[in-house]
Amino acid sequence: MECPNCKTNTEGAKRFCTACGAALGALCKRCGKMGKAEDKYCGDCGNALVASANEHLFSHPGGTGEVKQYALDEIEELLSLRKIARQEEAASKQVTQNDIDSIFN
Amino acid sequence: MKAPPLAYSALVVDDSPHSRILLLRLLQRSGITQVELAVNGAEGIQRYKASKPDMVFLDAIMPEMDGLAALREIKSIDSEALVVMTTSLSEKEKVLEFKEAGANYYLLKPFENQKFDQTLLKVLTLLAQRLKKE
Numbered sequence: 001m002e003c004p005n006c007k008t009n010t011e012g013a014k015r016f017c018t019a020c021g022a023a024l025g026a027l028c029k030r031c032g033k034m035g036k037a038e039d040k041y042c043g044d045c046g047n048a049l050v051a052s053a054n055e056h057l058f059s060h061p062g063g064t065g066e067v068k069q070y071a072l073d074e075i076e077e078l079l080s081l082r083k084i085a086r087q088e089e090a091a092s093k094q095v096t097q098n099d100i101d102s103i104f105n
Numbered sequence: 106m107k108a109p110p111l112a113y114s115a116l117v118v119d120d121s122p123h124s125r126i127l128l129l130r131l132l133q134r135s136g137i138t139q140v141e142l143a144v145n146g147a148e149g150i151q152r153y154k155a156s157k158p159d160m161v162f163l164d165a166i167m168p169e170m171d172g173l174a175a176l177r178e179i180k181s182i183d184s185e186a187l188v189v190m191t192t193s194l195s196e197k198e199k200v201l202e203f204k205e206a207g208a209n210y211y212l213l214k215p216f217e218n219q220k221f222d223q224t225l226l227k228v229l230t231l232l233a234q235r236l237k238k239e
Contacts, residue, residue, distance in 0.1 A: 097216070104211055
């Protein structure tokens with residue numbers, strides 16, 4: 001199978017290019033069959049393949065998936081959101097004096 | 106109105122001067138005039154060993170020795186020690202940890218004077234019950 005990234009031919013039904021690590025096909029998460037990289041749906045069970053293929057691009061250690069670059073303000077916003085989420089999580093675990101009284105009585 | 110003096114003694118362990126003074130005044134107002142103050146858990150243990158107060162008001166977050174360690178130490182010295190946690194820690198997990206370590210009561214900061222009075226009344230009732238048994 002020809003690699004869509006480096007054009008190297010990889011023999012056999014491989015999921016990733018042996019030369020550059022790019023995904024050679026789209027793995028169906030439902031039935032486990034391998035489709036072509038350009039397939040949108042699994043030919044065996046009809047499941048959508050786009051997400052599966054993208055996951056492989058991003059998750060394979062040797063893959064060619066892009067690493068998203070964040071701007072400083074985006075990082076700050078993400079950290080701020082994470083902080084809020086943590087505060088909300090902590091607040092949900094907090095108890096009032098009445099709750100405490102019932103624990104100690 | 107100031108209550109008549111009671112023959113009970115108290116130890117206040119808190120690193121915050123404001124909290125120490127507040128608790129001292131509330132105790133004195135309730136008639137407990139024998140009040141000792143300590144600024145951290147380690148000093149609290151020393152004072153507890155030396156004077157064996159009837160009740161301890163113990164903060165949780167303090168330098169050197171925190172409230173949980175101090176509570177465990179006090180309870181190992183005297184399992185009957187009457188300890189009221191006075192802290193702003195309100196996570197259930199922490200509250201349960203203090204309960205398991207032997208805290209008798211738990212007063213969440215900031216507290217209203219009325220809440221303090223209610224807790225002190227429980228403490229005094231418990232002390233009176235113990236005296237009756239003796």
